[in-house]
Amino acid sequence: MTSDDEGPTKDEVISEYHHLMARRLILLLVCIVGIILFVGLFSLSAYEGISLSDTYHIIWDHICGNEYEKRSLFWWADRYIWNTAIPHALVAIIAGASLAVCGALMQSLMGNPLADPYSTGISSGACFGAVAAIVVGVSFSSVTGEMGIVTNAFIGALIPAMLIIFISERVRMTPATLILLGTAISYFFNSMITYVMVTTDADTLKSAYLWQVGSLDGMTWSSVPLMLAVTIVGSAFVMMATRKLNVMSLGENSAISLGIDVQKFRIICLALMAVMTAAIVSYTGIIGFVGLVAPHIVRLVIGSDNKFVVPISMAVGAFLLLFADYIAYQLSNIPVGVVMSLIGSPVFFILIVLQSRKSGVIY
Template sequence: MMNEAGGTVVAEYKRYILRKIIFIVVCATVAIVAFGISVGIGARQMEIGRVYELLFNHIMGVTYPVNSTDWVEDAVIWDYRLPRSLFALLAGASLAVAGVAMQSVMNNPLADAYTTGVSSGACFGVAVAIVLGFTLIQNEYSSIAITINAFLFAMIPVAAILAISPRTKSPATLILAGIAIGYIFNAMSTLLLTSTEEETLARIYVWQIGSIDDIIWSNIPIVAVASIIGLFVVGMLSRKLNVLSLGETSAKAMGVNVQTMRYILLLLMAFMVASVISYAGIIGFVGLVSPHIVRILIDSDNRFVVPASAMLGASLLLVCDIVCRLISPNGSIPVGVVISFVGAPIFLYLLVRKNANIW
């Protein structure tokens, strides 16, 4: 009888794990398909099979006769379309994983880079670099200097949250504090914009909305490094995040150094968010909605939530970029607008959905 009961439990556990793995595989498949469609969209439309054929041939070193159809399509993909789609893939994954880390550390499902003021701080750092020409380091590669500016200013809300957290036991208080800090940074950014010329004003305006229209290859390395490191570190700490979800006292009793882990994850989250904002501006809702959807569908085990959120976040941003390019081929509608139209209703649905236990 005991063996039979034990076998039933093992079988149930295997089904439980299999369901999560299948969900991650489905999200990864959607991301791969969306990536191929994204690269294929443009004045010269290409089927997804053709896109991956050209990508594979390019990686393998296949060359084509100059000015042939293959040569033109290969150049179109690698020089113009691939950087944008690859950035969307990496940025979506990075923002989603940052959202998982922030929500777990703060034990609040409403926490993400936007609601805690981190995005606003990073955006102000970018505005300072562009409008005033002031960067905290002097570097011949201006994009690196802007990213560091964004990171260091993003750390101000993080530092404020860390300073406030020991004085309050309410996660909601931290979110409200983050929102207040975000408003302060938004006001300072607006103040900068009132004293700048029209060209710079337009550039910062697009940054505040969020756009990936002008992404080029030189923008990819920092975001790629931030995404890979973030996914690896948060994934490695996923078991400890599960323990932390039991409460800070319980986590300490089980040997988790809560304060150190909090510092590491918040620093990492600020770097991930800053790397995206320094090139694309504020892209909201990805880090908020993706972890919610994942937790509703496969529960809250962070060992699976982290990779699933990364794949879902990448898919969400890619799909929104596809929609953006279909309805606005000239690029007049930034992806940040589309992601807000998609993310806000989803988030409202999640908030009012009955029996939606996300923790």
């Protein structure tokens, strides 16, 4: 037997491990640096007279409690940055991170590379709730106005998830069946949305359509607490469940043989993902491709260990959405959902080709 048949040596294994850890660290650092850069660019882009370094100086001074002379250039810049730019960028970071976590969770849970946070029909349910509030004025709660739309969207997003969980508890369902059920639910809600929208006037139709394609315009500090709290709690749970997710990626039979209650674990994960996704889309609308593309990028670069895929996917998702939102801002009046789709579709195509060449399979 030759040395070639004996497999890799100990030194080769150690070297490959170090290279893998280096790739993980580099990808994470690139995303963090990119996020910091675009936060500064957001702060700079709509306020003339200050440099990029000035924006970071203003942000740091605000954090430290330092104040500027009233009505001076930096005083006005500080007000703009902290009342407009920072909450806008923060919502993009939270939304991107949360959708990426949900995407990684769904893909591991379902063993399906095409699974994303919207696979169970959550997006269609949220959209129906929002459109019902915008077009018809129907509210699922006593809340009205802008928060009424958010509340409607949140409740609407939970309806498909609760329906799938209800069915899953009574019928043993495979991942493929869950995806198909989610598709059927999506078609149902989409038909309801179309019916409601064709009965309204042009101005109301425009408002409903803009919500559908996803936008971060008008985000304030009031948009942050719920999204941030749900994202932190949900992401912490997913991180604690990464070992089980790794086993689930091997297939349902392997998971059962290793002592995992697949049905119960899947229901818990679906419920968690529903709440996380609902908390995001109820404020931002339907922003596609983040939860689909971010985990694929991470797996292509660093492998499929969810212990690393989940946290790094959060950084990649946050960077992708922040980057897309900055492009949307520069183009003026272009919703970030449109830009994200324009960026995400070719990136996803390239990832599929690269992954196919690398392993001979897509997933």
